[in-house]
Amino acid sequence: MSAIEVLSPGLLTTVQDLGREGFGPMGVSPSGAADALALRIGNRLIGNTEGAPGLEMTLLGGTFQFQGACVVAMTGSDFGATLDGDALPPWQSFEVKPGQTLRLGPTRSGARCYLCVQGGIAVQPFLGSASTHLLSGLGGHEGRALRKGDVLKVGGSDGTSRTGTFACSPKALSHLAPRKVLRVTPGPQNHWFPKPAQKSFYANTYRVTEEANRMGLRLEGPAIPGGAHGEMISEGVSLGAVQIAASGLPIILFVEQQTTGGYAKIANVISADLHSVGQLRPRDEIRFELVSFDTARKLLIEQEELLTSEKLILEI
């Protein structure tokens, strides 16, 4: 069994898998990778099951020393990774020798980069998942973001590990590239917003504020005129819900969201675009585009077909 020492943690680095579903009645949101597609592809590149725990880095990556030999892949945004000084391209598998140091820097594209290691990061699961839930300090590595000096165990290989170098197909990558125009379906209080409010919501360009994290992303831009008409009783909220706060500005609820809330929701980001939300940085400019539930489902099925296709991963 190998291990990884954290020489520098970066801005916010946590252990994440695909989250824990099924604990809504306890108020526990799933958490999990903010860009689940990147984690899934990273795991496939190195022969892991697609939900194996990896490291999620935010805006500025960390520095890690490998105590044993390991096969790794970096996916998501390009954080300019180097291995003992040599550049490592993202979306590709690599062999790391004992004692080598992997260094990541500031992002060159979106908000998050994933480090996947063969065998996965081994942590004590909480409610069946390795994902860190930062707000409650549960799951992941001691329920918190990584610190300098932490040593992470790497899980044993399940015997299916393969040799060779693998990369994600460029065609698939361009299909899955994060979007700045987020497609949405109507939210459950959509009809509470009068026509001019709806028009304004879909016409406006919004900017992601500094208050953008795993719980949610607060947006700034023109306030929606009039706001919602109706008396809201707290209800369950969906991943990617776009709620309009009292200020008339939208908030996108994200992976570590509150499970219930009392603001009216005008729209909901479609499942196929949730990974794009995970790559949004403060000051990014976005727009919303309304699609039907049928279109949303069609896009998700296409995406899933691409993700599970043999053509996704190429041997190089």
Add this chain to the structure above:
Amino acid sequence: MPASDQSLLIYFSEKITIHAHERVRKLLRLLESEPVAGVRNLHPAYCSLLVKFEAVKWRHEALERELRKYLGRLDKVKLPEPRQVEIPVCYGGEFGPDLEDVAATHGISPKRVIERHTSATYLVYFLGFTPGFAYLGELPKELVTPRLPVPRKRVPAGSVGIAGNQTGVYPFETPGGWRLLGRTPVSMFRTDREGLSLLAIGDRVRFVPIAREQFAELSRA
């Protein structure tokens, strides 16, 4: 009604009522004991249930038809006798920074606020917001107070607050806009306990006033 491409909301009522709450619980109970394949998560609230599902497997219309079968059986579902839970609270001082303000708002003494807050038996309508946060109601009319105009960035774990006609305990240090009356030394959410959360939907809760010395003693326990 669809909430997103992978969830739908079932509304039982447009008002918070005990009847609606019981229907939410009955459906939750039925879906937990006889799960629908492809349903991934359930979020109960005052008078609604959010159902999250695998969008590749289900369309809203088909799942709605399936869930209507469950709804047709609710009258036969028996709910267990509610558990009674007592939560010790040390009121006022640094633990309850809004106690004096709440008292002043209603023209009563802080002592009277504590008396009223501890006099009622509250129903756990649901858990939401953060792990283990129970929405308790109803607050005695005399204490009904709007939430703070500007939420606090950090509310300490164990803080007991009120907002509108609700009351509740913050399980973790989080931001929060409820007015804080006191604090409990009891952990609301613990990973070393069966069931994790101290409270579950449908429980009945009473707050019991304790002195600072008891708070310190119970914190050590």
